[in-house]
Amino acid sequence: MGRGEQEILREKLMTEDNFTWKLLSTQDKGEGSKEKEDEWLRYIGGVDVSFSNDDSSMACGTLVVLDFNTLKVVYEDFSLVTLHVPYVPGFLAFREAPVLVEILDKMKRNGNPFYPQLLMVDGNGILHPRGKLFFPLSLHHLLFMWKLTKPLTCAGFGLACHIGVVADLPTIGIGKNLHHVDGLDQSKVRELLGAKENSSKDLITLVGSSGHIWGAAMRSTKASVKPIYISSGHRISLQTAIRIVQMTCKYRVPEPVRQADIRSRDYIRKLEMNAKRKNRFA
DNA sequence: GCGACAG
């Protein structure tokens, strides 16, 4: 029974393209294709969690949906929660996934027409270490993590994978810092990106000491020296993920994640402002 | 052996 459970979970993580929509390199649509608009990638979601300064356990989960053609926000939702699980490197999903999955689920239940066809996550996908145990987690969480990671033989299982499997959505992981794994580290990546044979490239594949491909480091803006780290979350290949990220990068961080980030911070900042006004009248 | 480690 436990073994069968593991088999099912292993098969749920897909790092190949598995979606119904189509993606054109130019995203141009020919004449007479209006009846088939559902077949094109149009709505891309972005999720992020921001935190309160006053109360570090208070968090704001945020979901935004952008129109791929205009890169404008067409939907946003927020959810305030109190987090009881601490942040532990490698176990970000246990802290942030529940809120984000809940907001997604709410949107789906309401039958919202803007429900995303693809989700970009502020956090890694398969670019993620496994098999390390840390203390501050409860036994329940450790067992859950163990069940999810044990069957995987060729990849990690970061926040983007976690959300993708639970919500059954194609997801892309976007890291703003490198999570050290399989011999990869910031200095090595910077060395490769800056190397003369790569000087024309703004993209390098992240190959670990074991030879495994974990994702890609991308210099998304000409001027930026600090790359972003792209990896497959769920139901998408690295190649496709890279293409989509490149098409949504107005700035260093792709728009869906950037907008979720900005609006999430804004929401919690305004909340704190209102709380302080109340105190002034008390 | 110890430290490094997404947000």
Added chain:
DNA sequence: ATCTTGTCGC
């Protein structure tokens, strides 16, 4: 993750 000011450059 979060605080915060100015500063440089397109």
